[in-house]
Amino acid sequence: MEQRIGPSIPPLQGAAADPAFVPGITGPRPAEPDAAKPREPEDAVSEETASDDPATKEEQEPSAEDAPDEGPEAVEETDEAEAAAPAPDGGPVFEASDRRAKVVADHSGxxxxxxDQEAEFRWDEIGAVETESPRFGKRFTLxxxxxxxxxxxxxxxxxSRSDFKEWEADLDxxxxxxxxxxxxAEESAP
Structure with a gap:
């Protein structure tokens, strides 16, 4: 007869075999077989039959009136063009950037x-703008x-640290x- 010396440790279930195992949470259900999927009604027209019928061809083809003139790309391009447009009166613009961050202050805000994160503030949404330049180092905080x-x-x-003075002056x-x-404008508005 064999005897073991030491603690008796039962084998681990779940986490040892599956790193995504969490006790108490059930796993995803397996995909449903084809028999369980809902069926189309028998009076529905198949795609092959519909393509031969001239009335359904007209329904399938989008008309020029239904097609949108501008997609989301065109809207984004106009927003970028507005954002990149200079001030209407040729006013000052502050811009500073590095490899990861960028700040632009102009007539729009x-x-x-x-x-990949961006935040935009109009001038009426801003309570204050604070800048901080460290005593040592080259990180300018806005x-x-x-x-x-x-x-x-x-x-x-x-x-270089000399950029801090230039950035402060431009931002001011x-x-x-x-x-x-x-x-x-806020004070004059009722």
């Missing part, structure tokens, strides 16, 4: 982009604050021009 106490920071890596010009105009 402030746009922040980090990798934070957009909204009136509902939310803030959206973005760090941009500068090529934009804020002086457009941010104050938005505040004046």
């Amino acid at each position: 402030v746009r922040l982009r980090l990798d 934070t957009v604050h909204t009136p509902d106490r939310r803030w959206y920071p973005l760090e941009i890596e500068a090529k 010009k934009v804020l002086d021009t457009y941010f104050e105009e938005a505040e004046e």
